[in-house]
Amino acid sequence: MASMASFALFLLFHLHMVTAALGVQPVITAASMVSRAPPPPASLLSHSFYRRTCPDAEGIIHRKVQAWINKDFTLAAALIRLHFHDCAVRGCDASILLNYRRSERRALASKTLRGFRVIDDIKAELERKCPRTVSCSDILTAAARDATILAGGPFWEVPFGRKDGRITIAAEAERVPQGRENVTALIDYFRHLGLDVLDLVALSGAHTIGRAACHTFNDRLYNFNRTRKPDPNLKPPFLNLLRRQCKKDMDLVFLDATTPKMFDTAYFKNLQKKLGLLTTDQALQSDERTSSFVDLMANQPFLFESQFSASMVKLGNVGVLVRKNEGEIRVNCNFINRRRK
Known part of the structure; x- marks a missing residue:
């Protein structure tokens, strides 16, 4: 058996060298000789999936x-x-x-x-x-x-x-990040989803629009790290503004204090100025694992937009159900389908 395995490896190596020299791809691969693993679920998605069944x-x-x-x-x-x-x-x-x-x-x-x-x-x-x-x-x-x-x-x-x-x-x-985690926890959570540090920073850029409830960052205003003091990273004018806006826990504040209605790089520029709203936002600028990506996206709008697009595609491919015996097409999104007898 050992000699057969050695011969197979020699054959694969020889085939690789010959096809490389000819500029063509080998038909036989190591994976196909050993076993054929099923394709990853996301590879079964298609841009033309509804072309015939629901073209519009x-x-x-x-x-x-x-x-x-x-x-x-x-x-x-x-x-x-x-x-x-x-x-x-x-x-x-x-x-x-x-x-x-x-x-x-x-x-x-x-x-x-x-x-x-x-x-x-x-x-x-x-x-x-x-x-x-x-x-x-x-x-x-x-x-x-x-x-x-x-x-x-x-x-x-x-x-x-x-x-x-x-x-x-x-x-x-309840395990989804809520705005108070440290960068290590965020990186670990995204890695669990199959996303990396660059995806984390790019997708956080969605906070260039949107709002957050005051209860998600109130600890930064009054009792940071249980010290009964505000977060020292909050500049006094920004701190006072947030305190005026947050009368109740469920009051809403724009995540981007400068251009809240525009999808742009202002979110990242705000982090550089210590104007990040959530703990998780501002932490991206202060942690060496993420700060360089923040700086790049703050100064290069095209880079942010292209990476945001790529990261959203990756996010949309996480854990998809595509095979025959997986999931269903719900008639009403609020409820699973009734089983047909």
């Missing part, structure tokens, strides 16, 4: 998102955040949309999530045009992309073919 799916999603954001611009950030919270728990399977007792949607960490009505509206229209065809997870992923564009951000192609999950657990949603 993306058009319907875009028009609906645009109509809602025209009425309320804050929904752009809400849809991006809703997509992240979905993918951050069990992968991008629309489990955040399930509306049951003790579901992710009912978790304390999900209390300020918005955009559910937008997804319901899109789904209702798609069910009229293409019944039981377009998944809620695909809708949410495309809606996050379109929300980014409508806020002035970049375009990227969304591959489709996700199915919707049937499991949702509130306790799992």
Whole structure:
């Protein structure tokens, strides 16, 4: 057996050298000689998935998102955040949309999530045009992309073919970063999702739009690290502004204090000036593992937009359900389908 294995390795090496010299790719690979591993789920997604079954799916999603954001611009950030919270728990399977007792949607960490009505509206229209065809997870992923564009951000192609999950657990949603973690905890969480440090910094740039509830950063204003003092990194004018804006825990404050309605690099420039709102925001500038990426994106808008697009594609591919016996196409995004007898 050992001699056969040695001969196989010799054959592969010889074949590699010959094909390299000829400038062609070998047909036989080490993986194909040993065993054929199944392709990763994300590789089964396709940009043309609905081309025949629902050719106007993306058009319907875009028009609906645009109509809602025209009425309320804050929904752009809400849809991006809703997509992240979905993918951050069990992968991008629309489990955040399930509306049951003790579901992710009912978790304390999900209390300020918005955009559910937008997804319901899109789904209702798609069910009229293409019944039981377009998944809620695909809708949410495309809606996050379109929300980014409508806020002035970049375009990227969304591959489709996700199915919707049937499991949702509130306790799992509580593990999503809430704005007070240190950089090590953030890096570990993103690594758990298959995302790296560059993805962490780029995706944090979504905070160039959107708002945060005061309870997520109140400790920075009055009792930082249980010292009964404010965070020393907060400059006095910014500290006083935040204290005036935060009368109640659920009051909302813009994450970007300078250009809150524009998808731009001001978020990163704010971090350089110590104007980051959340602990997790400002920590990206002070930690050597992330600070260089913050500086790069602050000064190079094209780099930020291109990396944000790439990182959003990676996020949208996390834990997708694509195979025959996985998930379903929900008729109503709020509930799993009734089993057919």
